[in-house]
Amino acid sequence: MKKRLEYLLQSAIDTLKAQGDLAADVKVDVMVERTHEVRHGDYATNLAMTLAKAARANPRQLAEKIIGALPGHPALVKTEIAGPGFINFFIDPKAQFRSVRQILEDGREFGLSEAGAGRSVMVEYVSANPTGPLHVGHGRGAAYGSAVANLLAAVGFKVHREYYVNDAGRQMDILAASVWLRYLEECGEVLPFPSNGYRGEYVRDIAQALLKQACSDYLHPAAKVMEGLPPDEPQGGDKEIHIDAVVARAKGLLGPEGYRCVFDAGLHSILDDIRKDLGEFGVEYQEWFSERSLAESKAVERALDTLRASGHLYEKDGAVWFASSQLGDEKDRVVVRENGQTTYFASDIAYHMDKLDRGFDQLINIWGADHHGYIPRVKAAIAALGGDPSKLDVLLVQFAVLFRGEEKVQMSTRSGEFVTLRQLRNEVGKDAARFFYALRKSDQHMDFDLRLATSKTNENPVYYVQYAHARICSVFRQLDEKGLPRDVVRGLNHLERLVEAHETALLTTLSRYPEVVESSALQHAPHHLVHYLRELAAELHAYYNAHQFLVEDAGLRDARLNLIAAVRQVLLNGLRLLDVSAPESM
RNA sequence: GCGCUUGUAGCUCAGUCGGAUAGAGCAUCGGCCUUCUAAGCCGAGGGUCGCAGGUUCGAGUCCUGCCAAGCGCGCCA
Numbered sequence: 001m002k003k004r005l006e007y008l009l010q011s012a013i014d015t016l017k018a019q020g021d022l023a024a025d026v027k028v029d030v031m032v033e034r035t036h037e038v039r040h041g042d043y044a045t046n047l048a049m050t051l052a053k054a055a056r057a058n059p060r061q062l063a064e065k066i067i068g069a070l071p072g073h074p075a076l077v078k079t080e081i082a083g084p085g086f087i088n089f090f091i092d093p094k095a096q097f098r099s100v101r102q103i104l105e106d107g108r109e110f111g112l113s114e115a116g117a118g119r120s121v122m123v124e125y126v127s128a129n130p131t132g133p134l135h136v137g138h139g140r141g142a143a144y145g146s147a148v149a150n151l152l153a154a155v156g157f158k159v160h161r162e163y164y165v166n167d168a169g170r171q172m173d174i175l176a177a178s179v180w181l182r183y184l185e186e187c188g189e190v191l192p193f194p195s196n197g198y199r200g201e202y203v204r205d206i207a208q209a210l211l212k213q214a215c216s217d218y219l220h221p222a223a224k225v226m227e228g229l230p231p232d233e234p235q236g237g238d239k240e241i242h243i244d245a246v247v248a249r250a251k252g253l254l255g256p257e258g259y260r261c262v263f264d265a266g267l268h269s270i271l272d273d274i275r276k277d278l279g280e281f282g283v284e285y286q287e288w289f290s291e292r293s294l295a296e297s298k299a300v301e302r303a304l305d306t307l308r309a310s311g312h313l314y315e316k317d318g319a320v321w322f323a324s325s326q327l328g329d330e331k332d333r334v335v336v337r338e339n340g341q342t343t344y345f346a347s348d349i350a351y352h353m354d355k356l357d358r359g360f361d362q363l364i365n366i367w368g369a370d371h372h373g374y375i376p377r378v379k380a381a382i383a384a385l386g387g388d389p390s391k392l393d394v395l396l397v398q399f400a401v402l403f404r405g406e407e408k409v410q411m412s413t414r415s416g417e418f419v420t421l422r423q424l425r426n427e428v429g430k431d432a433a434r435f436f437y438a439l440r441k442s443d444q445h446m447d448f449d450l451r452l453a454t455s456k457t458n459e460n461p462v463y464y465v466q467y468a469h470a471r472i473c474s475v476f477r478q479l480d481e482k483g484l485p486r487d488v489v490r491g492l493n494h495l496e497r498l499v500e501a502h503e504t505a506l507l508t509t510l511s512r513y514p515e516v517v518e519s520s521a522l523q524h525a526p527h528h529l530v531h532y533l534r535e536l537a538a539e540l541h542a543y544y545n546a547h548q549f550l551v552e553d554a555g556l557r558d559a560r561l562n563l564i565a566a567v568r569q570v571l572l573n574g575l576r577l578l579d580v581s582a583p584e585s586m
Numbered sequence: 587g588c589g590c591u592u593g594u595a596g597c598u599c600a601g602u603c604g605g606a607u608a609g610a611g612c613a614u615c616g617g618c619c620u621u622c623u624a625a626g627c628c629g630a631g632g633g634u635c636g637c638a639g640g641u642u643c644g645a646g647u648c649c650u651g652c653c654a655a656g657c658g659c660g661c662c663a
Binding site for chain 2: 029037044046049052053085129131166168169170240319321333334336339341343344347370371373375396439441443444445447460461463464466474477479482519525527531535544545546585586
């Protein structure tokens with residue numbers, strides 16, 4: 001209906017232009033929106049006000065001309081000029097019944113659209129370093145990315161979900177060294193653990209598994225391991241220098257093959273865990289893309305060659321730099337270090353070249369907000385590679401600050417003191433976690449109160465929406481228990497009997513659902529959908545309390561049952577996009 | 587110091603492309619279970635939209651300055 005009105009208005013504008021009431025070259029952006037108040041009708045446009053200046057006319061007079069030129073439409077029963085020049089549209093209430101019919105007919109398909117027109121979009125999200133289990137910060141990115149991907153798919157985009165596995169680089173080396181040291185401890189060696197190593201209990205688990213599988217293949221005496229290492233921080237040294245030396249020692253003593261085995265033991269174990277964790281959280285990927293493979297396939301080299309050929313690289317201080325500052329970045333960035341190793345950024349350039357080569361129409365990266373400073377250099381890289389930087393949308397997710405009631409929960413990955421996503425799921429369940437994360441605008445700071453999310457009370461918003469669904473299911477169970485028949489067609493034929501205020505409110509809200517899905521998707525804002533679902537649930541609860549559904553009058557009863565069946569369907573469809581379950585009883 | 591983000595009710599947050607009297611949940615207070623699930627409903631109170639200017643028919647929304655908070659400013663990832 002909204003689009004229909006926009007079309008009608010556009011045609012009215014064309015008429016005015018033809019009549020000379022409006023200059024032909026005036027650019028017109030027709031906007032129709034839902035009204036906030038019943039007395040303003042169902043839809044409104046500010047068109048007359050926006051055009052008043054160009055038409056050199058009083059907005060209200062212009063509004064009259066627009067209405068005069070407006071083609072008729074059967075569902076449009078009244079137009080009105082209000083306030084400074086709004087045109088309000090009143091829709092025949094019967095037109096709202098169409099939604100119920102449509103919802104019951106379309107079922108799970110209701111709300112899907114073709115706004116994306118089959119354009120392909122890659123959504124890369126979570127992409128946490130496989131150096132330990134996912135924590136609650138990653139959970140927000142997972143819930144958000146997954147919902148955005150679902151929404152985009154629902155409005156007709158071809159969505160490819162991808163996880164970039166940072167299986168290369170210094171942090172992974174530190175993990176490998178940490179695994180090896182714990183392994184040596186399991187073998188009975190006594191040696192100090194680096195202050196900068198990964199201290200989590202999971203590292204011991206990996207070491208134990210490694211010992212079981214490889215026995216003493218990687219055993220070296222502690223004295224040999226520690227010999228000549230620079231001191232660690234507690235001994236007055238530098239923890240970074242120390243840990244790098246430990247890594248080098250591991251590589252030296254184990255040899256390339258042995259080191260790779262220890263390294264992979266850590267990588268595979270953690271990656272499997274992450275994969276399982278996300279799977280249980282309802283987060284799936286089409287591809288897990290390995291950073292290491294970019295180096296191994298020479299893709300990094302090729303990317304750098306491309307940049308060099310187009311004159312975007314230069315050498316300085318023994319390193320190779322990418323002149324990103326010429327393309328909007330703050331400063332130039334190193335891609336090959338003095339020691340000959342490529343940087344993480346070099347891999348990322350290759351990764352984005354690969355994404356471009358795969359031909360996606362649009363790229364979406366979902367990152368932690370602490371990486372925002374990284375955006376200009378990646379866009380610069382895309383431009384330098386000959387791509388279009390506007391194809392890339394980086395959506396930032398703020399880390400949630402965890403609370404237990406009033407108390408802030410401290411977290412640190414290195415020390416192993418953090419709340420994992422798995423712990424969160426075990427405590428509050430997948431549904432509450434998914435819903436809670438989706439509740440807030442993603443780039444906004446968020447207080448995540450574990451006590452609130454764990455509470456099984458009405459403070460917890462997810463139950464409110466689920467309860468609405470369960471209540472409707474319960475009504476249908478009651479219908480069966482009472483042995484009453486249900487006739488969907490009879491209900492459809494009696495829809496015009498739904499005249500109560502609660503009923504017309506629900507009809508309007510139901511008809512909004514496809515618009516909400518579309519705007520949530522295009523704005524990458526699942527929280528709009530969440531708020532809509534809460535509103536729909538609230539109206540259902542109010543209706544439930546105000547009116548009896550299982551009434552004697554079969555026509556009215558069936559009409560009401562059709563209405564709440566439609567509500568149930570929309571709740572289910574919306575919750576599915578968020579990967580939150582819709583229980584039939586609670 | 588520079589850059590990015592944020593500042594809305596006691597608390598947590600919505601507010602679409604600048605639109606009509608700024609909303610919701612929680613908390614507080616007062617009501618509603620003989621009736622399809624009270625994990626619910628009905629009602630009440632609660633606001634200098636950080637501050638000050640500007641743009642215009644109209645600003646929580648756009649611009650400038652200031653104040654405050656968070657993050658980022660590696661040959662880490």
